Amino acid sequence: MSVAADAADAAAAHAERVLARLRAEIAANGPLDFERFMELALHAPGLGYYSAGAAKFGPGGDFVTASELGDVYARCIAHAIAPALRVTAGEMLEIGAGSGAFATDVLAELERQGALPTRYRILETSADLRQRQAAQLHERVPGLASRVSWLDAPPHEPWHGVLFANEVIDALPVRRFVMQGDGRVDAEAVDVDGSGALFRRDVPADAALAQAAIELETQSGPWPRPYRSEWNALLPAWIATVTASLARGLVLLVDYGHPRHEYYAPARRDGTLRGFHRHRVVADPLAAPGLMDLTASVDFSAVAQAGLDAGLVLGGYASQAALLLANGLPQILAAADPSDARALARLAAQVKTLTLPGEMGERFAAITFLRGLDATLSPLAGIDQRHRLQVPLPP
Numbered sequence: 479m480s481v482a483a484d485a486a487d488a489a490a491a492h493a494e495r496v497l498a499r500l501r502a503e504i505a506a507n508g509p510l511d512f513e514r515f516m517e518l519a520l521h522a523p524g525l526g527y528y529s530a531g532a533a534k535f536g537p538g539g540d541f542v543t544a545s546e547l548g549d550v551y552a553r554c555i556a557h558a559i560a561p562a563l564r565v566t567a568g569e570m571l572e573i574g575a576g577s578g579a580f581a582t583d584v585l586a587e588l589e590r591q592g593a594l595p596t597r598y599r600i601l602e603t604s605a606d607l608r609q610r611q612a613a614q615l616h617e618r619v620p621g622l623a624s625r626v627s628w629l630d631a632p633p634h635e636p637w638h639g640v641l642f643a644n645e646v647i648d649a650l651p652v653r654r655f656v657m658q659g660d661g662r663v664d665a666e667a668v669d670v671d672g673s674g675a676l677f678r679r680d681v682p683a684d685a686a687l688a689q690a691a692i693e694l695e696t697q698s699g700p701w702p703r704p705y706r707s708e709w710n711a712l713l714p715a716w717i718a719t720v721t722a723s724l725a726r727g728l729v730l731l732v733d734y735g736h737p738r739h740e741y742y743a744p745a746r747r748d749g750t751l752r753g754f755h756r757h758r759v760v761a762d763p764l765a766a767p768g769l770m771d772l773t774a775s776v777d778f779s780a781v782a783q784a785g786l787d788a789g790l791v792l793g794g795y796a797s798q799a800a801l802l803l804a805n806g807l808p809q810i811l812a813a814a815d816p817s818d819a820r821a822l823a824r825l826a827a828q829v830k831t832l833t834l835p836g837e838m839g840e841r842f843a844a845i846t847f848l849r850g851l852d853a854t855l856s857p858l859a860g861i862d863q864r865h866r867l868q869v870p871l872p873p
């Protein structure tokens with residue numbers, strides 16, 4: 479049997495195990511709220527997309543993140559955070575480190591800049607990815623790998639330095655709602671039919687989801703009916719928990735998403751939820767649970783509000799292109815060797831993908847928070863667009 483056929487068989491067997499887990503939970507408890515379905519599909523131990531052994535990252539996987547393109551992104555982030563690391567003489571906490579490419583490249587650049595963190599901790603839910611991260615660090619930056627350690631939960635003891643996460647909030651499970659023609663709010667749930675296949679079913683929303691949908695429409699509507707979208711109910715607690723022990727430092731979060739009024743615009747009447755499999759967008763989120771990534775864009779107004787509620791100072795908001803152009807990209811371009819045509823071509827390709835508006839440049843955005851640090855230490859200080867988030871800012 480060929481390697482490809484073996485892989486297809488293994489994928490089919492894995493899909494069947496994930497389906498069996500989902501069917502068992504539906505049999506026991508009834509239809510699953512979409513949030514619970516997404517949690518199981520992505521994170522169920524040994525079964526979920528992130529917790530099991532799928533390739534996920536890079537050309538052979540399902541999607542390419544900014545740090546998988548090459549080292550330009552991580553080098554720019556190193557420029558962005560080096561001042562805060564120097565001032566705090568602090569450490570770094572990365573959440574959701576994927577293949578470990580970012581940690582590897584950012585540590586190498588911080589060493590070049592003489593701004594290494596005292597230690598580098600990674601909060602990672604996936605045991606499989608932890609192993610890959612450790613392997614990549616030992617292979618590519620053996621002299622720095624001993625600074626890195628892994629956490630199961632956010633640190634309890636107070637720490638200072640920089641907290642960073644790229645494309646992690648979009649992997650938090652979301653709830654889905656439908657504003658129906660008669661004004662009713664339904665919740666999207668996942669059920670199983672007589673043949674064992676999963677299907678989406680609208681059920682009456684509970685009070686929390688109904689109220690959230692009504693408030694979102696008040697802020698961003700009126701919406702056409704029916705209007706289906708997502709609400710990240712877990713976000714406020716997540717932001718509060720991961721930042722709680724940061725006593726003094728900078729938080730930099732990068733993800734794809736929008737300010738609230740753009741996210742919940744009347745025209746976006748089926749939300750932003752989608753799957754990624756082998757670099758293709760999959761519209762049906764139930765198509766291959768456990769075998770494909772599931773992701774929803776980030777409501778950056780909600781992130782800003784969650785940070786403010788957690789007692790952080792909102793430092794700034796800007797597109798990814800602006801973040802990179804204001805933090806190191808010009809210096810990286812200026813330092814490129816003009817006689818090395820191949821390296822220049824690779825660099826140009828990365829810069830295009832990272833900054834063009836139709837690629838990652840405007841689809842991705844960055845938000846910063848500060849605690850106990852001067853506002854000038856936000857890498858978005860000169861390019862700030864916080865007003866777009868429409869959250870109340872302290873005077």
Ligand SMILES: C[S@@+](CC[C@H](N)C(=O)[O-])C[C@H]1O[C@@H](n2cnc3c(N)ncnc32)[C@H](O)[C@@H]1O
Nearest residue numbers: 528543574575576601602603604644645646649
């Ligand atoms: C889309 S990947 C992004 C990886 C990496 N940051 C990058 O940009 O290449 C999401 C990462 O977050 C991790 N993750 C998802 N939910 C998490 C959570 N609640 N806490 C910590 N890590 C999480 C996943 O295992 C994975 O490493």
